[in-house]
Amino acid sequence: MAGIVVVFDFDSTIIECDSDNWVLDEFGLTEKFYELLPNTLWNPLMDKMMYELHSQGKTIEDIVQVLNRTPIHPRIVLAIEAAHSFGCELKIVSDANTFFIETILKHHGVWNCFSEITANPSYGLVMERIQKSVDAASEKKYIYVGDGNGDFCPSLKLKDKDFLMPRRNFPLFDLVSKNSNHIKPEVHAWRNGEELYDVMLHIMNKAIGEGKNSVSSCTSTRSIDCKLGSISIDVHNNPLPSALPVPP
Ligand SMILES: [Mg+2]
Secondary structure, eight states: OOSEEEEEOOTTTTSSSOHHHHHHHHTTOHHHHHHHGGGSOHHHHHHHHHHHHHHTTOOHHHHHHHHHTOOOOHHHHHHHHHHHHTTOEEEEEESSOHHHHHHHHHHTTOGGGEEEEEESOOHHHHHHHHHHHHHTTOOOEEEEEEOSGGGHHHHHHOOTTOEEEEBTTSHHHHHHHHTGGGOOSEEEOBOSHHHHHHHHHHHHHHHHHTTTTOOGGGEEEEEOSSSOTTEEEEEESSOSGGGSOOOO
């Protein structure tokens, strides 16, 4: 085992959008949803929208087809596959619908890469539980990848040995930037699927090898001008995958 646990958020992290909004938009229910939202909680209202779809004669297969079209960057799928190949343990902590998550991940062939999906959670408490259950067996390093306000609490649970990957120009990035004194892990921001892939493979190499199996010959890291001094971004002049050994 690689000794690494990678915890992903789902909406706007693994996929490019919010999965609820994607489904509502595709079925033309967005306006109705936001009309009702002021008087109903989000999740019960989503259940109501699913019932609405059913009453319109839409089937599960129709919803699956819409979910299969959810925008996802191909490099993110590759990053998931690479992390799994390296022997990392992969988990998702998200407030997205588990059926949506499962359908989308199955469509891209990476459902089996994940050992645990936790939906509608208190992110921070889930992160603590994961750390306790995993740390009981061994001292592992965590990579947390997210974008939203809900990802900030678990980010605070990470330790010096861990890595945080906030999506640049999204709420988590701003929160981390403003609260850098409270953030212990190494922070590596990313903008899109290309950068997520490059940064994640660089981190995995670093965490696994601490020098051996290094890709330093084709990778440089430089500080960039941003609000958070400790944020760095990896600059890759050469593609990383060819330099990374994949276990048999
Ligand atoms: Mg998100």
